[in-house]
Amino acid sequence: MPVVKTKPSNKTRSRRARVKDQQSAGDDFPHAYVVRGEQPTHVLVPVEEYEELIKADMARAAIAKLEDPSTEWIDFDDAKLQLAADRISAARKAAGLTQAQLGKKLGLPQSQISRIERNPDRTTVRTLKRIARALKVDVRALLP
Amino acid sequence: MGVKVELADEAWDNLRYRLTLAERDSFVSRLEEVRQAPIRNSEVSRDPEQSQYMLRFFRFGPGGRWIGVFEFDIAGNRIRVLQCRLLRPSRRTRRDRAGPA
Numbered sequence: 001m002p003v004v005k006t007k008p009s010n011k012t013r014s015r016r017a018r019v020k021d022q023q024s025a026g027d028d029f030p031h032a033y034v035v036r037g038e039q040p041t042h043v044l045v046p047v048e049e050y051e052e053l054i055k056a057d058m059a060r061a062a063i064a065k066l067e068d069p070s071t072e073w074i075d076f077d078d079a080k081l082q083l084a085a086d087r088i089s090a091a092r093k094a095a096g097l098t099q100a101q102l103g104k105k106l107g108l109p110q111s112q113i114s115r116i117e118r119n120p121d122r123t124t125v126r127t128l129k130r131i132a133r134a135l136k137v138d139v140r141a142l143l144p
Numbered sequence: 145m146g147v148k149v150e151l152a153d154e155a156w157d158n159l160r161y162r163l164t165l166a167e168r169d170s171f172v173s174r175l176e177e178v179r180q181a182p183i184r185n186s187e188v189s190r191d192p193e194q195s196q197y198m199l200r201f202f203r204f205g206p207g208g209r210w211i212g213v214f215e216f217d218i219a220g221n222r223i224r225v226l227q228c229r230l231l232r233p234s235r236r237t238r239r240d241r242a243g244p245a
Contacts, residue, residue, distance in 0.1 A: 047232075052190075054231060058213045059189050059199050062226035065152050066197060066215055073224065074156045076149035076175065083168055086160070 084120045087142050088131065092117075095135045105134045147179050148222045155212070158228045167205040171212065174204040175225065182216045182223060189213065199226075207232065 018035055034042040045053075065071055092102050092113075099113040106113075106127075116123045116131070120142075132139035151159070159171060177185045182200070189199040198216045203209075209232040214225045 051231060054229065055189060055201060055211070055213075058201075058211070058227050058229055062199055062213045062215065063195050063197060065154065065226045066224070072153040073150040074153065076151060076179075076225075079151055079156060079159070080172060083160070083172065087165070 081119070081121050084143065085117050088120055089117045091132075091135045091137050091142060095137075097135070102131070102134060106130055146221060147182065148220075149175065149179050149225070150222070151225045152227070155225045155228050163205075163210070163228075167210060170204040170206070171210070171228070174202055175212070175223075178202050178214070179223060186214070186216075203231070209233075 032044040033040045034044070092099070095102075097105075098110075099117070100110040103110045103113045116127065120128075125139075128142055129139050132142055159168060163171065174185075186200040186202045189201055198218070200214055200216055202212050202214070204212060209230060210228055211231045212225055212228045214223050216223055
C-alpha cells in the first residue's frame with residue numbers, strides 16, 4: 001500500500017479526479033468510474049440501475065421493519081387528520097399568531113382553536129373559511 | 145373498498161417532518177389510489193430475501209421523486225407502508241439548468 005505523506009487540498013484533489021469510461025476500463029468493469037490517484041472512488045451507474053439498487057435496499061429494510069415487534073403502526077385515516085391539523089397550525093404560525101390571538105380575531109376561546117388544530121375533521125367549513133380569512137390564506141391551503 | 149392502511153412509525157416521521165406540503169399531498173392522494181386498487185396502482189418489488197411478504201412500490205411527489213414501499217396482505221385486506229425514500233435528487237443539476245443538449 002502506498003503511503004500518502006501530504007494531504008492535497010480539496011481543489012487539487014478535485015483537479016486530479018478523472019472519469020474513466022467503460023472502454024478504458026474494459027468489459028470486465030461495465031460502468032464508468034471516478035478515479036482519484038490510483039484508487040476508484042465512485043462508480044457511475046445508469047439511473048435505472050441505481051433505482052433498482054435503492055429498491056432492493058428498501059425491500060430489505062422493509063422486511064426488517066415488518067419483523068421488528070417494536071414497530072408502531074399509525075392508521076392512515078388518523079394520519080390524514082393529523083396532517084390536516086398540521087396545516088392549520090403551520091398557517092397560524094406563518095401569520096405570526098398564537099392560538100389566543102387567532103381566537104381573539106375570530107371571537108373564539110383559545111381552547112377552541114386548540115381543539116380545531118387537534119381535530120379539524122369536526123370543524124365546519126364555515127369556521128375553516130373564517131380561519132382562512134383571519135390568516136389571509138386560501139381556505140384550500142388549510143385542507144388536505 | 146375496505147382495505148385498511150397503516151403507516152410504520154419511520155414512514156410517518158418521514159412524511160410529517162421531511163416532506164413538503166406538496167409532497168405530503170401527493171403521498172396522500174397516491175396512497176388513496178393504491179388503497180382503491182393495490183395491484184394496479186403500484187409496481188412489484190423484487191424481493192432480495194425471497195420472503196413471505198408481498199412487497200410493492202408506489203411513486204409520489206413532483207416528478208415521482210419519492211418512493212414508498214408497502215406490504216400488501218391480500219388475506220387480511222391490509223396495506224402497510226413501511227418506508228418512504230427520496231429516489232431522485234431534489235435539486236436540478238447544472239446540466240439540467242442548461243437545458244437539453
